[in-house]
Amino acid sequence: MIRSAAARAIHARTLAKAALPTYSLSTSKPLMRLASGTRFAVTYTKLLDKVLGINVHEKTQVVLDDSASKRRIPKQPKTHGIPACRVAFHSFQLHRMDFFVKWCCRAAFFMEMPCSGVISLPRKIRRWTVLKSPFVHKSKQEVFERRTYKRVVYIYDTNPEVVQKWLDYIGKNAVAGVGMKYWLNEYEPLDIGARIKRALKTGDTQDVDPLTLKQARHVKSFTVEGRKYGRGRYRGLPMFRQQELEKMAMYVADQLRANPQANIEELTKVALKVNGTPKRPSKHVHHMTSKEERARQARRAEKAKQREAKKPSPE
Helix, strand or coil, rough: CCCHHHHHHHHHHHHHHCCCCHHHHHHCCEECCCCCCCECCCCHHHHHHHCCCCCCCCCCCCCCCCCHHHCCCCCCCCCCEEEEEEEEEEEEEHHHHHHHHHHHHHHHCCCCCCCCCCCCCEEEEEEEEEEEECCCCCCCEEEEEEEEEEEEEECCCCCCCHHHHHHHHHHHHHCEEEEEEEEECCCCCCCHHHHHHHHHCCCCCCCCCCCHHHHHHHHHHHHHHHCCCCCCCCCCCCCCHHHHHHHHHHHHHHHHHHHCCCHHHHHHHHHHHHHCCCCCCCCCCCCCCCHHHHHHHHHHHHHHHHHHHHCCCCC
């Protein structure tokens, strides 16, 4: 359609007199109907850019919350990697146990204890097949199963007193339905045997813990009782000779001196394999007590003196 110059001028004046419509930000492309009946689309962003002087179409950069770092359990770095404690958790409800184990790891972090984190163990499934009704000849059966979930946490390079406080804290705030079991690793100097023997003689507890001394006295009394009643309750038990025990002890001490992080239980097993299985005592062996041994030595000395007295003089 071809318009004249006069028609184009009239159309321009009509556009100038037309009132601008009210725009809503919820509409991307509003429609405006002019007085002349012409309908066209206008975007509101260009008008707002001219009025406000900014680019409203530019999207703001939203900083997302780093939820992964919050879910990650913080850990203290290891200094030597020497294990101090092992705690095992078991439960039938996985969500309760996972929540409690992570809470225990965070408690260890704030107590400045190096922790291994949550270690998952294989779950244990136990099933029972029973009759579906009390009727003894019922053909239908149903299966029940129980799933036990397990987790374990290791603590390294920590004083035993701090570990005990941590264990008391998590035991006091334990969650219902979660069982715990722990193993403590205690390290003693290589001359602990000589210290205990000296403390048993003198009664001085300066170099030995009183609890260790009490346990040593209990073991000593138990050993004396075993020697006393060796023919009865402890008859036929395998026994090592003193030389074999000293050899095994020196082997374990040398290995620990070379590698302080070695497991003493594994070293003891190796020492037992090297020295072989101890022989069982024969039936005629009698384990004498210290008093019997001294009396026997006194009788031998008296017989030796009598033999010396019976010998004729060289003159």
